[in-house]
Amino acid sequence: MSRLDDRVALVTGAARGVGAQVASTLAQAGARVVLADILIPEGEQVASELEGEATFQALDVTKEDEWAAAVDAILTRHGRIDVLVNNAAVLHLGTVENTPPEVFRRVLEVNTVGPYLGTRAVLPTMKAQGNGSIVHISSIDGLVGMNGVCAYSASKFGVRGLAKSTALELGRAGIRVNSVCAAGGNPEMYGPWMEKMISFLDQTQHYQENRGIPGGASLEHIGQAVLYLASDASAGVTGIDLPVDGGATAGKWIEGFNSL
Numbered sequence: 001m002s003r004l005d006d007r008v009a010l011v012t013g014a015a016r017g018v019g020a021q022v023a024s025t026l027a028q029a030g031a032r033v034v035l036a037d038i039l040i041p042e043g044e045q046v047a048s049e050l051e052g053e054a055t056f057q058a059l060d061v062t063k064e065d066e067w068a069a070a071v072d073a074i075l076t077r078h079g080r081i082d083v084l085v086n087n088a089a090v091l092h093l094g095t096v097e098n099t100p101p102e103v104f105r106r107v108l109e110v111n112t113v114g115p116y117l118g119t120r121a122v123l124p125t126m127k128a129q130g131n132g133s134i135v136h137i138s139s140i141d142g143l144v145g146m147n148g149v150c151a152y153s154a155s156k157f158g159v160r161g162l163a164k165s166t167a168l169e170l171g172r173a174g175i176r177v178n179s180v181c182a183a184g185g186n187p188e189m190y191g192p193w194m195e196k197m198i199s200f201l202d203q204t205q206h207y208q209e210n211r212g213i214p215g216g217a218s219l220e221h222i223g224q225a226v227l228y229l230a231s232d233a234s235a236g237v238t239g240i241d242l243p244v245d246g247g248a249t250a251g252k253w254i255e256g257f258n259s260l
Ligand SMILES: NC(=O)c1ccc[n+]([C@@H]2O[C@H](COP(=O)([O-])OP(=O)(O)OC[C@H]3O[C@@H](n4cnc5c(N)ncnc54)[C@H](O)[C@@H]3O)[C@@H](O)[C@H]2O)c1
Pocket: 012, 013, 014, 015, 016, 017, 018, 019, 036, 037, 038, 039, 059, 060, 061, 062, 086, 087, 088, 089, 090, 110, 137, 138, 139, 140, 182, 183, 184, 185, 186, 187, 188, 189, 190
């Protein structure tokens, strides 16, 4: 059932990391995939290397006119849009005191307003088709708070709210909307903070190990979760948060307690 033969899928932020993996997973499941990103040469390269039918579309998810142009281009080429994966996002690490208003606004603009604009852009097509699946990539930071990620966390909680409300609004039109809450992704996202984070290596390792399945979510596991929500395998599922977090949000794991 987790097949997408002849379906058309648009994946944002697909020039690298999670988005590139999601695009590959959906293409392997039979979808015609359109990869979108602001990283143009990188995105074109990834699209050219994918197995199956894949093309690249330049798209800044914060720009309404670029969404309209992307949807037009896809409809001209493929005639339909069955799946939208709102994956593009930016990270900012900083406490509320260390996050300037313009940075906070920018994070919300890309991570929350972007998926809202994307949803609006594909809606007329999905409504006319009478079917569609929209998957937002949220985060473990969209399920629980953490110090030092206030802007990012707010943006990822926001996208889950968008998913739940629109799932209710659009279910009768045959459109499902869900979120994948990943506890892991592309380390490149931490690029600007990598050097600083090296001094917290033990702490970050402990954070990742202290869960049912130790370690971060792999790109493959995130891709499979998106495929499930994109395909008819999840036909009755809408408005959910699917954590791909190794049980990190299931509760606390305490060293030694298995032997009590
Ligand atoms: N990296 C992690 O540890 C982690 C953890 C949990 C969730 N996630 C989520 O996974 C998703 C993918 O992130 P990733 O880990 O692959 O990081 P990444 O930085 O490699 O990917 C983000 C992509 O989004 C693109 N992008 C940024 N701004 C854009 C814009 N305005 N328009 C279009 N594209 C834009 C970037 O160019 C990049 O290709 C994001 O939604 C992220 O929040 C990541």
